[in-house]
Amino acid sequence: MGDRIFLSSPHMSDEGYEQQYVQEAFDTNWIAPLGENVNQFELELAEKVGSEAAAALSSGTAAIHLALKAADVKEGDIVFCPTLTFSATANPIIYQNATPVFIDSNYETWNMCPKALEEAFEKYPEVKAVIVVHLYGLSADMDKIMEVCNKHDVAVIEDAAESLGGYYKGKHTGTFGDYGIFSFNGNKIITTSGGGMLVSNNEEKISKARFWATQSRDQARHYQHSELGFNYRMSNVVAGIGRGQLKVLDQRVEKKKYIFEYYKKELDQLEGVEFMPVNDWDEPNYWLSSLTLKGKIRPMDVMKALEKENIESRPVWKPMHIQPYFENFDFVGTRVSEDLFQNGICLPSDTKMSNEELDLVVKTMKGLWME
Template identity: 50%
Template sequence: MSSRIYLSSPHMGTLERGYVDDAFASNWIAPLGPHVDAFQEEFARCVGTPHALALSSGTAALHLALQLVGVGPGDDVLVSTLTFSASVNPIRYLGACPVFIDSERTSWNMDPALLEEELAMRARLGRLPRAVVVVHLYGQSADLDPLMAACDRYGVPVVEDAAEALGSTYKGRTPGTVGRVGIYSFNGNKILTTSGGGMLVSADGELVQHALKLATQARDTAPHYQHSEVGYNYRMSNVLAAIGRGQLHVLEDRVAARRANHAFYAEAFRDLPGIQFMPEAPWGRHTRWLTTLTIDPEAFGADREAVRVALERENIEARPVWKPMHLQPVFANFERRRGSVAEDLFRHGLCLPSGSNLTRQELERVVEVVRAVPRKQGLRTAG
């Protein structure tokens, strides 16, 4: 069998090894250290924010962000329904209740009109949410201006989940830096990886300082170990920050490579009926962290699952678009505002291999399998 083609594998270069060797030579291995400090400063400059805090994961960053904007037991938090569960789990960590908002089709992200409807209804009832979590999906920014305007109108803080969107833009700004707090992920499949890790960013220096304290077991300033609030072990190690520094140098190259993958697929499938790629919204740059598309089974001759299974049979990893959170058993009893758009995208959506280290030969393998599926489906039906 041919070697496996992964959905989005880590892409290491040469700079990372040099920074990691330095961490070993200096014996700064544990959390904190000069590479952590430098990574935070360099990342802050890269995205255009005054303050950044390197953490153990994007989920940890979101957990702290929600706590620091005041989310607690019994609160409601509005959140995109078309996302990964890590966007919602921290809401539950804090004893709060997610309320799911459907997508719009221009960017597949949270629908500003539905958010406005939900906030207006809740204002009339005296039930405004404690926060809104806006997710930037698959490398593309949500439409932040109307989302922020709606939240500002009702005094609700915005937390941006930009775990999938590093390198994207929104009207010249970096998603994750517009709301009260933003978070990023450096998981192994992300456009920039530290193997595991995340970053919290904010223009509010006091908030970031409080996040630092909470992430370091909430130790008070004292010569002995003293704690006035519950904390967490959420800091990033110096070794992982060293990897991140090397990765940050090649971020633009990684974005260019993923956008080139998408362009290759788009050209290769241009003549196939029933295939539509996730649009690139007019307000900014889509990194194409993952190349995602929808398949109309009647027009194409096979459904999304048939394509995924055919790819897997050839040792190629592909995944359905995120299953909406309101359809997940663990979240099924929580409120939502609509959901049909997200459900439709899930029903027909597929993520293709998108790594920045894919070869031309590997891309051609993917294309060959996808193009053959309708013909093979027809043969099976005829048989």
């Protein structure tokens, strides 16, 4: 067995941008959760995506949590959340002692179904906030979703953890709602090893989020706290990695697209294969190349065959409404998400992959259809 081919692993820049910024942090002894790298990373990412302000935090999960808090979500409030997502989208709702209601996907986007969202509003008109996810770098249908949400005058939080560098109708995902969040976890399109960013055009709310993220320490000579605080700020060292990674974001998106198109060209004609949908108005970042299998070859067949070649792959996210922890919360939809979970698979989409490695994935998969 040769070197492992990963699903999506960290990829530092060839130019060494990250090391330069991290070295600056060491040279100036600013290794705490504040400093020039933190300040500049916030400014540079906000400028990149077109937001007025940003707060660099310890994780994307922390960013969702503070977005919910900024939206005044409190105990007993209802928050709509896509069911087809990672648990980090839903967990912060519980942190606020609020109640999630899970919304189904549609086949057109794999993301939140606007029709199911409207049905949920009819059932729960008192909802406090809506979280929208851009799954695997694919944009949700934001025009339809925002039309529904604006009609009901509700706060919108975009979980763009997987879609940094992607666009909906020429505008960056994560910038349509009241708040947007990005993740820099080790498997994301750019990484800081761990970390996240909260963005908004409401600079006052972002300033408040920074305050909460630094233990809600009041302006006083002594340590004084008038509100509950959190230890959520990003370190200056980590932010240095992020600044370097941001310089190569466009290159990473280009490679992710190349990987997707390579797979699609080679595998699209196989019986039962259908790739994740890319709409005319969607410019994804193609974070993970994903597809469904609805013929004789099943996702587990592919995953086992790839694993024999030391190649990592994974199922599509298991919906929240059938997760043991969340299964007692309400769900609105027709179970499209369950169908995508049962039939979906994510192929290795590592930006360091060579053509030879891509060809090995393709040959291994094609071999299953030839047996």
